[in-house]
Structures are given as C-alpha cells and as structure tokens.
C-alpha cells in the first residue's frame with residue numbers, strides 16, 4: 001500500500017474547503033442538483049461552522065441582508081432576510097443538517113494537487129481526499145490585516161482583531177479602522193459601557209453603510225464616543241497595565257487605553273491559492289464568470305470572489321449557486337438537470 005492510499009479518508013465527487021456561508025451554500029446547491037450527500041465532504045479548519053461569524057460578529061449584531069449596500073437578491077437555494085447573529089447561525093446550522101452533508105471539523109486543508117487519473121487530491125491535517133471537483137470557500141479573514149508597526153509583547157493580550165476574544169466592559173478602548181466592522185465594534189463597545197475612541201485615517205467616515213455611519217456620528221454628538229478622523233497610529237508601548245498609543249499627526253496627543261481593537265479587514269490568501277496552481281491577475285485570482293479557476297475542476301466561492309470591496313453572506317450564497325451550475329455542466333457529477341423541476 002502506498003502512503004497516499006494509507007491516509008485516504010474519502011473518495012468523493014466534491015470536496016468543499018471551508019464551512020462558512022459560501023461552503024454551506026455550495027453543499028446545499030450540490031444536493032439540489034442531485035449530488036448524493038455521501039459523495040460530498042466539507043472540510044473546516046476550526047471546531048465549528050461559520051467561524052468568522054462566531055469570532056468577528058459582536059454578540060448583539062444585526063446581520064444585514066444588504067451588507068455594504070450589496071443587493072440582497074438571492075439566486076440560489078439559500079437566502080436570508082435581516083437577522084440576528086444567532087438566527088444567522090441557526091439558519092446555517094439547519095442548512096447543513098438538511099443537506100445531510102458531513103462536515104469534518106478541525107481539518108485544515110493545506111494542499112491540493114492533480115492525481116495521475118485527472119482527479120484532484122486534497123490534503124488536510126488528517127489525511128487525503130480524492131474528488132472530481134473541489135471548491136475553495138475559505139474567505140479572507142483567516143489572517144486579518146495587521147498594522148505595519150509592532151505590538152510589544154507586554155500588551156499583546158490586550159490587542160485584538162475582534163470583540164469576542166475577551167469580554168471588554170467599563171474600559172478605555174481604541175478602535176482602529178473606518179469600515180462597517182469598525183463602526184459596529186464601536187456601537188457594541190459603547191453599549192458594553194466602555195469609553196471608546198475611533199481612529200480612522202480618512203478625513204471623513206464614508207465607508208460604513210448609512211445606518212452604521214449615522215450611529216457612530218450620533219454617539220459622537222452625544223459624547224459617548226470620540227472620533228479621531230485623519231489620524232494615523234504610529235506606535236504602541238506598554239504603560240503599566242495600559243497601552244500608550246502614539247499618532248504620527250502632530251496635533252494628536254498620545255492616548256492611554258486598556259484595549260486596542262483593529263478592524264482593518266482581511267486579504268485574499270494569495271500564497272495558498274498560488275501554491276495550488278491558481279493563476280492571478282494582479283492581486284485577484286483569475287476567475288471565469290462562474291468562478292472556475294485556471295486549474296480545471298477547482299472553483300472559488302464567497303469572499304474569495306468578492307474583490308476589494310468585500311463580500312456579504314448573500315453574495316457568498318449567490319456565488320455558490322453560480323459555481324454549482326458550472327460544476328454540473330463541466331464535471332458531470334449532477335444527477336438533476338438545471339431545469340428539472342423548475
């Protein structure tokens with residue numbers, strides 16, 4: 001027996017990498033197209049599906065169907081209206097259950113290669129899978145964007161990229177960023193009784209959606225939040241138990257805070273995608289209209305296809321519907337034709 005056969009954990013039609021909204025929708029679409037549940041596997045690197053929602057969404061967040069102004073028009077089998085964070089997780093939970101597709105948790109995929117018979121081999125920390133088609137749905141927040149200056153070791157435990165790693169109440173907090181995530185973190189932290197400063201390098205807060213922007217500006221007007229526009233953090237240092245934050249703007253005095261939260265977004269995991277042979281055009285993977293890559297049989301969905309503006313849950317659902325239609329046409333694994341049953 002060769003080494004590959006010894007660690008072979010599945011020989012299937014479809015491997016989906018990542019159990020977020022995109023990966024879950026892909027499984028639902030595949031089932032709707034007649035791919036048997038036992039011919040599909042989802043590999044998820046963490047211990048629960050929709051990890052990004054669990055980690056980055058504040059507890060009381062309103063999940064907007066038209067996030068970032070992206071039209072909330074559903075083109076596939078999954079669709080959500082505005083929901084709470086918990087309702088969104090329940091919806092995705094139910095979608096997995098109803099699909100009957102197995103999610104293998106704590107299986108991070110680190111490689112994809114071509115087998116001699118033309119199929120794709122997917123390598124995870126636990127073994128190998130063979131598949132006719134592979135869909136990568138790993139999003140962009142596996143490694144959130146970080147600032148260029150260092151964070152001294154002494155304060156590392158107080159610097160975060162989310163508001164769920166530590167319960168933050170009644171403290172002085174600096175949020176750095178200028179998009180919807182930064183705006184939502186500020187609202188959440190103020191509600192939790194913190195004294196919040198928002199530092200954004202832009203001259204105006206133009207990136208958040210109108211509701212988030214107005215909420216932040218209203219908090220500022222009511223003296224519940226300090227807004228530092230046109231500000232650039234230049235360094236951090238320990239100040240006893242606190243963090244001293246310096247700015248490279250002459251007029252902004254250093255601040256001392258208990259916690260610092262970065263909301264700087266994420267970037268396409270280009271190294272991973274290039275390592276599996278996907279060609280890029282500049283910073284973005286080269287994709288067909290239905291999200292096929294330069295590697296036959298390998299597709300991307302969700303935030304990986306959304307470009308610089310970033311994606312939404314419904315956009316992830318829709319990309320999966322389009323990718324699955326292409327997989328049916330190109331890979332011959334579907335047992336229901338696109339028009340069957342309307």
Ligand SMILES: Cc1cc2nc3c(=O)[nH]c(=O)nc-3n(C[C@H](O)[C@H](O)[C@H](O)COP(=O)(O)OP(=O)(O)OC[C@H]3O[C@@H](n4cnc5c(N)ncnc54)[C@H](O)[C@@H]3O)c2cc1C
Pocket residue numbers: 017018019020021022023043044045046048049050051052053056057058062063064065066067107108109110137138139140141142181301302303304310311312313314316
């Ligand atoms: C703070 C915040 C608020 C947001 N609010 C909204 C909102 O209100 N409405 C809305 O529509 N959208 C919102 N979004 C955007 C939305 O969450 C994303 O567009 C959506 O989650 C993208 O889904 P995805 O499946 O592409 O990727 P993700 O949700 O990022 O899921 C990727 C999954 O893949 C897993 N994974 C990563 N690498 C590997 C690997 N190598 N092997 C196996 N598994 C892997 C991850 O653990 C994760 O579970 C928000 C985003 C953030 C950060």
